[in-house]
Amino acid sequence: MDVYLRTWWTNFLPPLLEPILYLVAFGGGMGGMIGNVLWNGRGVSYIAFLAPGLISVGVMFWAIFETLYGSFVRMYYQKTFDAIIATPLSLEDVIVGEILWGATKSVLVAALMMVVIAALGLLKFPEALLVLPFSFLSGLMFAAMGMCFTAVCPTIDTFNLPIFAVVFPMFLFSGTFFPLETLPGWAQLLAGALPLTYTSFFVRSVCFGQSGSHLWGPVLYTAALGTVAFWLALALMRRRLIR
Amino acid sequence: MSGNQIPVIETVSVVKRFGELVAVDGVSLAVPQGECFGLLGPNGAGKTSTVRMIQGVSPVTSGTIRVLGMNVAEQGRKVKALVGVCPQEDNLDPDFSVHHNLIVFSRYFGIRRREAQARADELLAFLQLSDRKATPIRELSGGMKRRLILARALINDPRLLLLDEPTTGLDPQGRHSIWQRVRALKKNGTTILLTTHYMEEAAQLCDRLVIMDRGRIIAEGPPAELVTQHVTRDVIEVWGYEQALLEFVREKGWQSEVLADRIFIYSNQGDEDYRELTAAFGMNQCLLRRGNLEDVFLKLTGRELRE
Numbered sequence: 244m245d246v247y248l249r250t251w252w253t254n255f256l257p258p259l260l261e262p263i264l265y266l267v268a269f270g271g272g273m274g275g276m277i278g279n280v281l282w283n284g285r286g287v288s289y290i291a292f293l294a295p296g297l298i299s300v301g302v303m304f305w306a307i308f309e310t311l312y313g314s315f316v317r318m319y320y321q322k323t324f325d326a327i328i329a330t331p332l333s334l335e336d337v338i339v340g341e342i343l344w345g346a347t348k349s350v351l352v353a354a355l356m357m358v359v360i361a362a363l364g365l366l367k368f369p370e371a372l373l374v375l376p377f378s379f380l381s382g383l384m385f386a387a388m389g390m391c392f393t394a395v396c397p398t399i400d401t402f403n404l405p406i407f408a409v410v411f412p413m414f415l416f417s418g419t420f421f422p423l424e425t426l427p428g429w430a431q432l433l434a435g436a437l438p439l440t441y442t443s444f445f446v447r448s449v450c451f452g453q454s455g456s457h458l459w460g461p462v463l464y465t466a467a468l469g470t471v472a473f474w475l476a477l478a479l480m481r482r483r484l485i486r
Numbered sequence: 487m488s489g490n491q492i493p494v495i496e497t498v499s500v501v502k503r504f505g506e507l508v509a510v511d512g513v514s515l516a517v518p519q520g521e522c523f524g525l526l527g528p529n530g531a532g533k534t535s536t537v538r539m540i541q542g543v544s545p546v547t548s549g550t551i552r553v554l555g556m557n558v559a560e561q562g563r564k565v566k567a568l569v570g571v572c573p574q575e576d577n578l579d580p581d582f583s584v585h586h587n588l589i590v591f592s593r594y595f596g597i598r599r600r601e602a603q604a605r606a607d608e609l610l611a612f613l614q615l616s617d618r619k620a621t622p623i624r625e626l627s628g629g630m631k632r633r634l635i636l637a638r639a640l641i642n643d644p645r646l647l648l649l650d651e652p653t654t655g656l657d658p659q660g661r662h663s664i665w666q667r668v669r670a671l672k673k674n675g676t677t678i679l680l681t682t683h684y685m686e687e688a689a690q691l692c693d694r695l696v697i698m699d700r701g702r703i704i705a706e707g708p709p710a711e712l713v714t715q716h717v718t719r720d721v722i723e724v725w726g727y728e729q730a731l732l733e734f735v736r737e738k739g740w741q742s743e744v745l746a747d748r749i750f751i752y753s754n755q756g757d758e759d760y761r762e763l764t765a766a767f768g769m770n771q772c773l774l775r776r777g778n779l780e781d782v783f784l785k786l787t788g789r790e791l792r793e
Contacts (some may be wrong), residue, residue, distance in 0.1 A: 321577065321579060321580060322573075322575055322576075322577030323577060323579055325543075325573065325575070325577050326573070326577040326578075326579070326591075327594055328543050329541060329543065329566065329569075329571040329573070330566060330567075330591065330594035330595055330642075331563045331564075331566045331567045331594065331595060331596070332594050333562070333563070334543075485543075485544070485545065486504065486544060
């Protein structure tokens with residue numbers, strides 16, 4: 244309950260133009276060359292396919308980079324965590340607050356991107372609104388994952404490793420920019436292991452208006468992995484900071 | 487002096503281990519209400535570890551710590567609500583202004599907005615930062631930052647104030663300004679635990695102190711008593727000396743300590759000895775002074791460098 248006291252959003256100025264540029268460049272530019280793509284047995288325009296992928300990427304990036312770089316800077320360089328745990332707040336409060344804040348950023352970015360994408364007529368309402376609660380859940384998972392890396396990386400340079408090994412493969416191979424079916428078999432297997440695959444599947448389904456029981460899989464997967472990452476993040480942070 | 491008999495800080499046989507290293511090795515101390523208590527010692531003596539344990543952010547390996555009668559291990563949140571901490575490192579939030587740093591911090595204590603505003607204004611005035619209210623942290627001088635950290639430590643009107651090397655790196659003005667505030671707080675009855683490397687600071691501020699070395703307390707008492715107990719009343723320092731002077735000191739049978747470039751002569755009748763010495767060798771390389779806490783410190787912890 245102390246957690247809502249976190250106040251990092253005072254300088255919240257989102258670089259939101261980036262996804263719009265992607266949409267114009269890839270959707271408009273490449274979409275013209277590609278034409279329609281096949282997804283879940285139906286043909287959709289490339290820009291319509293891409294838009295939910297960009298929302299998913301935004302949800303991941305905003306959560307995971309918040310707890311990677313944002314939290315690391317506050318913990319390591321600004322010593323903010325030390326300052327806060329000298330007050331009645333505990334380290335657990337701080338970590339939970341950071342993760343919740345990462346998830347909140349995910350929801351904000353999803354909502355803002357949806358405004359742009361809806362303006363292009365690429366969202367099916369009301370189903371698409373399910374993106375918002377789901378992006379909080381997914382944001383929690385990614386923020387908790389980022390916090391795990393923050394807890395184990397000795398310096399900020401070593402973030403290159405998890406970014407190269409985890410974040411980048413997710414960015415490219417989670418059905419975000421092209422349908423998984425077009426990938427070779429091994430890459431499809433890889434995609435199945437990537438958390439963002441489930442987020443992008445959920446987001447694209449509801450953006451296309453396809454709600455239904457097939458959505459429980461991604462929800463449960465995300466909740467389960469999120470729970471594991473959450474407890475792991477707390478344990479690793481305790482190990483790093485409570486000395 | 488009446489009423490409250492529970493010590494503000496009470497530690498019993500506190501031990502802190504980091505793997506093989508024993509940072510704190512059985513420290514027991516009691517600090518009564520209203521006292522300014524000093525924790526002195528060379529680098530690695532275990533001062534900061536002790537403070538962090540008292541603060542409740544670092545668990546003890548064994549032993550117990552009570553603050554205001556509450557066990558820190560069990561009632562950490564309650565203890566932390568009543569304690570103000572001025573850490574060694576600057577951990578102000580660089581994203582915020584001077585005033586906003588205090589307001590943000592007050593929220594962690596659950597202080598109401600209006601009360602926090604009033605308290606922040608009061609503290610900024612107390613620490614002569616009122617005209618810097620809106621200044622971003624990165625534009626503050628080192629001295630102003632330290633004063634703001636002290637203000638921040640006072641935002642919850644603490645019963646116990648922990649000052650971990652509050653004046654390290656400050657110029658003399660900055661240092662005296664902090665000392666003056668600490669004395670004012672003392673006068674108000676705030677209990678203070680101070681760690682420092684500056685013996686003058688300890689002598690000026692502390693009612694009582696301990697000297698720690700290698701995790702243990704090796705001396706305890708009021709600063710003046712420690713001086714009379716462990717060193718002589720007077721000390722004569724001689725630098726750039728020649729062999730003849732050394733022999734003169736030996737012949738006299740004076741208690742002395744010979745370093746590469748300096749001799750310390752310890753005496754309870756410094757005036758006389760000084761007169762004799764300067765009559766024979768001149769006075770431009772001799773200094774007569776009172777024994778002080780630094781002499782005690784160096785005598786007890788040795789002169790070799792730590793770390």
